[in-house]
Amino acid sequence: xxxxxxxxxYKVAKRGQDVALRCDPISGHVxxxxxxxALGQGPEFLTYFQNEAQLDKSGLPSDRFxxxxxxxxxxxxxxxxxxxxxxxxxxxxxxxASDGYTFGSGTRLTVV
Amino acid sequence: xxxxxxHPSTLSVQEGDSAVIKCTYxxxxxxxxxxxxxxxxKRPQLIIDIRSNVGEKxxxxxxxxxxxTAKHFxxxxxxxxxxxxxxxxxxxxxxxxxxxxxxxxxxxxxxP
Numbered sequence: 001x002x003x004x005x006x007x008x009x010y011k012v013a014k015r016g017q018d019v020a021l022r023c024d025p026i027s028g029h030v031x032x033x034x035x036x037x038a039l040g041q042g043p044e045f046l047t048y049f050q051n052e053a054q055l056d057k058s059g060l061p062s063d064r065f066x067x068x069x070x071x072x073x074x075x076x077x078x079x080x081x082x083x084x085x086x087x088x089x090x091x092x093x094x095x096x097a098s099d100g101y102t103f104g105s106g107t108r109l110t111v112v
Numbered sequence: 113x114x115x116x117x118x119h120p121s122t123l124s125v126q127e128g129d130s131a132v133i134k135c136t137y138x139x140x141x142x143x144x145x146x147x148x149x150x151x152x153x154k155r156p157q158l159i160i161d162i163r164s165n166v167g168e169k170x171x172x173x174x175x176x177x178x179x180x181t182a183k184h185f186x187x188x189x190x191x192x193x194x195x196x197x198x199x200x201x202x203x204x205x206x207x208x209x210x211x212x213x214x215x216x217x218x219x220x221x222x223x224p
Contacts, residue, residue: 031209031210033211033212040217041216041217042118042201042214042215042216042217043156043201043212043214044214045211045213048210048211091155091156095208095209096209100146100158100208100209101146101158101209101212102158103148103156103157104155105154105155106155
């Protein structure tokens with residue numbers, strides 16, 4: 001596609017509910033990143049894939065967070081047993097190896 | 113790990129004036145420094161970037177300077193326009209296309 005596509009655009013979850021956020025990167029982009037952006041702050045790194053391999057997951061805040069990219073294209077970020085502090089915008093970005101990122105529009109998660 | 117500090121956190125200028133935003137970084141191995149513009153509710157968009165083998169880069173009204181010795185880099189916007197109003201983020205990484213560490217952002221307001 002022409003850009004990075006994320007869905008849903010907005011998600012409201014009850015505390016304790018599991019959620020799944022989807023990212024469709026630009027076709028051919030081997031690198032895919034997930035970031036978490038709290039209100040009024042800069043994006044913070046969560047995890048990184050190169051093709052289907054998850055090369056860095058050091059930014060995932062707890063074992064409730066899990067990401068996958070099984071076929072090296074679409075990626076899903078899953079959050080189990082959501083808590084209020086998980087409320088944020090989750091940004092996906094993709095890139096070719098030597099270029100800058102293109103970000104998606106993000107998923108705004110609100111946990112109530 | 114890398115730490116990026118950005119200031120000021122808010123900046124208000126009159127239309128036509130210049131605006132300067134400054135960032136410092138801690139990891140001397142960082143060598144890629146992009147700047148992103150984020151309008152309210154929208155995705156971060158890359159506006160300019162610089163690599164460590166270059167001291168300055170210009171693109172029309174926008175310029176970025178880098179001082180590797182002092183570990184700081186700056187964004188300069190000349191002849192500001194109301195549409196430049198947004199949050200600007202600096203970032204640093206060890207290579208383009210790799211994990212970014214972002215600053216906290218600067219809310220720029222250009223008053224007509």
